[in-house]
Amino acid sequence: MASREIDTLTQALARLPGLGPRSARRAVLHLLKRRETALEPLLRALEAVAERLTPCSTCGNVDTSDPCAVCADPRRDARALCVVEEVADLWALDRARLFPGRFHVLGGRLSALDGVGPEDLSIDALIRRVADGGVDEVVLAMNATLEGQTTAHYLAERLEGHPVRVTQLAHGLPVGGELDYLDEGTLAQALRARRPVA
Known part of the structure; x- marks a missing residue:
């Protein structure tokens, strides 16, 4: 029963990873209830990123500057x-x-x-x-x-x-993982990468 614009916003949010239609509706309702503290800052942030977003010509990262902050960091x-x-x-x-x-x-x-x-x-x-x-x-x-x-x-x-x-990168058993819950590929990699006990 929402307007076409609100429905369009809900559908756009539902396409984001980790959000389905129900989560998107809840997010839209939250944004509408908190227009000044949530919706408007989000709009400004999205506009700023959309205007300035660029791929880094050095590493391929995305940032609002080229080179990106990671490549430009002299401490790296x-x-x-x-x-x-x-x-x-x-x-x-x-x-x-x-x-x-x-x-x-x-x-x-x-x-x-x-x-x-x-x-x-x-x-x-x-x-x-x-x-x-x-x-x-x-x-x-x-x-x-x-x-x-x-x-x-x-x-x-x-x-x-x-x-x-x-x-x-090393592959194998995750910290806190239990053998019974791991797949065969993870177990096989952990066995191949075994090392002496110190």
Whole structure:
């Protein structure tokens, strides 16, 4: 029974990840009830980002400046480069504040089924960054999927001719995980990556 504009807003929010139609309706009702404290600040923030959003020409991150804040940070170690599939992966790793280096976003992963080949990703830009020198280590932070691991192997092969150390994130048992609840792939990877007890 809402107006067409409110219905359009609800449908737009329902298309966001993690929100379905019911959650979108609740969000819209919240925004409408709190117009001055929630709706209007959200509108201003969306407009500002929409006007200034740009991809980083160095790493592929999205920000309101080029180069992005991560690439422009002089405290970052330019000798360490972490390669991720998507911007969300970069944000997750950066939020943890555990990696002091710089990043490179591929824009996806290799997938024969989806028709995604090396030319569809920013692999050539990665190779150029490494070939330009100054990078000692490339960390392959691909997702633990078949496509992610295929992408990591492809990148490792492409980087073989360059004087860099290529490493990969460890995979296996999650902290607090119980063996009974883990899938066979995770268990297999944990067994393959086993190490001596200190």
